[in-house]
Amino acid sequence: MNATEQKQRAALAAVNEIQDGMVVGLGTGSTAAFFIRALIEKAHANGWQITGVATSKRSAELARTLGMVVKDIDEVNAIDVTVDGADEFDSYLNGIKGGGAALLYEKVVALRSKKNIWIVDESKQSNRLGSFPLPVEVIEFGAQQVALTLQHMNLHPRFRMKNEREHLLTDSGHNIIDVDISHITDLTTLADQLKSITGVVEHGLFIGICDKVIIGTTPVQVLSKN
Ligand SMILES: O=C(CO)[C@H](O)[C@H](O)COP(=O)(O)O
Numbered sequence: 132m133n134a135t136e137q138k139q140r141a142a143l144a145a146v147n148e149i150q151d152g153m154v155v156g157l158g159t160g161s162t163a164a165f166f167i168r169a170l171i172e173k174a175h176a177n178g179w180q181i182t183g184v185a186t187s188k189r190s191a192e193l194a195r196t197l198g199m200v201v202k203d204i205d206e207v208n209a210i211d212v213t214v215d216g217a218d219e220f221d222s223y224l225n226g227i228k229g230g231g232a233a234l235l236y237e238k239v240v241a242l243r244s245k246k247n248i249w250i251v252d253e254s255k256q257s258n259r260l261g262s263f264p265l266p267v268e269v270i271e272f273g274a275q276q277v278a279l280t281l282q283h284m285n286l287h288p289r290f291r292m293k294n295e296r297e298h299l300l301t302d303s304g305h306n307i308i309d310v311d312i313s314h315i316t317d318l319t320t321l322a323d324q325l326k327s328i329t330g331v332v333e334h335g336l337f338i339g340i341c342d343k344v345i346i347g348t349t350p351v352q353v354l355s356k357n
Pocket residue numbers: 158159160161162163215216217218227228229230231232233234237
């Protein structure tokens with residue numbers, strides 16, 4: 132079974148975690164898009180009222196186009212569960228996110244959710260995080276200075292590009308600098324160091340946030356925290 136089929140299977144399995152009336156955090160990326168489509172289909176078929184809280188403009192637009200009520204995070208009292216993809220995860224359910232440049236909103240929504248589920252294909256599983264470049268979201272002003280700091284930290288920074296000349300901008304208008312953390316063993320300390328750099332808004336290390344990973348293999352594998 133290829134990666135796309137596994138993403139679809141994981142997304143379908145995650146829909147079983149949702150009940151009528153829930154407020155659901157909608158992740159970003161190709162796997163999250165499969166989930167959004169499948170959830171809306173089930174909600175329509177069963178007459179469910181589901182409210183979405185999107186982690187990107189893309190996901191909000193997809194969900195609204197398909198008929199879901201999507202609210203801003205500040206318009207809801209609580210988020211019951213968020214279902215999102217991941218770029219890499221380990222056996223502790225820590226991971227790297229932000230391959231789709233949505234890590235800031237994804238983390239804001241995840242940290243306000245009662246439960247976080249990641250849906251993935253098996254290629255995302257890793258014994259040690261760091262094969263996927265870690266996205267660091269930085270404000271436009273002084274972004275080159277932040278890149279220099281990351282260079283001095285031996286993290287081999289590279290601006291994520293929209294095209295040959297322009298930096299990619301996130302939904303918040305920030306830059307993404309991808310860094311190489313494959314040689315770093317203490318990721319908690321790294322996370323703290325990155326957050327302490329003025330100009331850094333967020334990074335894609337999600338440590339202690341995910342509660343469950345659904346891998347769309349046959350049969351589907353589920354890893355749960357504790
Ligand atoms: O973190 C993300 C977006 O910022 C995505 O969840 C991650 O990149 C996985 O994407 P996909 O489901 O397309 O493999």
